Amino acid sequence: MANILVVDDELGIRDLLFEILNDEGHNVELAENAAEARAARQRARPDLVLLDIWMPDTDGVTLLKEWSAAGLLSMPVVMMSGHATIDTAVDATRIGAFAFLEKPITLQKLLKAVEQGLARESARRAAASVVPPANSFSAVVTTVGDSTLVPSAPQAVAVETGPQSTQSFDLDRPLRDARDGFEKAYFEFHLAMENGSMTRVAEKTGLERTHLYRKLKQLGVDLSRGRRSTV
Numbered sequence: 001m002a003n004i005l006v007v008d009d010e011l012g013i014r015d016l017l018f019e020i021l022n023d024e025g026h027n028v029e030l031a032e033n034a035a036e037a038r039a040a041r042q043r044a045r046p047d048l049v050l051l052d053i054w055m056p057d058t059d060g061v062t063l064l065k066e067w068s069a070a071g072l073l074s075m076p077v078v079m080m081s082g083h084a085t086i087d088t089a090v091d092a093t094r095i096g097a098f099a100f101l102e103k104p105i106t107l108q109k110l111l112k113a114v115e116q117g118l119a120r121e122s123a124r125r126a127a128a129s130v131v132p133p134a135n136s137f138s139a140v141v142t143t144v145g146d147s148t149l150v151p152s153a154p155q156a157v158a159v160e161t162g163p164q165s166t167q168s169f170d171l172d173r174p175l176r177d178a179r180d181g182f183e184k185a186y187f188e189f190h191l192a193m194e195n196g197s198m199t200r201v202a203e204k205t206g207l208e209r210t211h212l213y214r215k216l217k218q219l220g221v222d223l224s225r226g227r228r229s230t231v
Helices: 011-023 034-043 060-069 086-095 107-128 175-193 198-205 209-219
Strands: 003-007 027-031 048-052 077-081 099-102 138-144 147-149 156-162 165-170
Touching: 003 011, 003 034, 011 027, 011 107, 011 209, 027 034, 027 209, 034 048, 034 060, 048 060, 048 107, 060 077, 060 086, 077 086, 077 107, 086 099, 099 107, 175 198, 175 209, 198 209
Parallel strands: 003 027, 003 048, 048 077, 077 099, 138 156
Antiparallel strands: 138 147, 156 165
C-alpha cells in the first residue's frame, strides 16, 4: 500500500481516482488546488503524486517547478491533462515529472503509470538506504511537542496512544499489515482525544469527513470507542 496524493480541481475526477486507487489498496489523499497540495506535501511526503496541469489558482507545471526549486520533488509525479500540448508534456518531463497521462485517463494507463512510478520510488529508496546487519529493527517512538524522537531498540515499535496508554507493533510483519496496524492506532488515538468528534478528527488528520469514514471502516476502527461516557 502506498500513499498517493491526487491533485485535480474537478470533483468527479478526484472521486473516480480515489475509488480506483483505494480499491487497489492505496492510501489516497485528495487536493483540489495547489494550495491544498502544498499543505498535503508539507504534512507528509507522498509516495507518488497525480497532478493536474490546468487548475484555477496555480497550474500544475508551476507547482512542479516550485517543488523542484525547493528540493521537494523527491517523489514521482504523474502529470494529467485533457488540453495540454506535446510541448507542455515535454516541459513537465524536463522539470522532473515521471510521466504524463492524457484525459480521459483509461484504467489500464492509470494503473500502469502508478505501478511504474511506485516501482521506481521503491528502487530509489532501496538504493539510498543502509541495510542494518541484523534482520530486526526496534524503536520506541516518543512524541514531544512537534518533534519525534526515535532512540534504538529491537523488532517492535511502542507508540504512545494516550496519556497513560502505549501500544506495541511487531515489525516482523509484511509492510501493509504493519502500516494498517499503526494507522488504526493513530485514528483510535485521535478519536479518543477528540471525544469521538469526526469533524475535529478530520481537521486534525487532514482528511475530508467522507474519506475519513471510509478509512476508518477499511481499518475496522470501532467508532463507539472514541466517545467518552458522561455522568
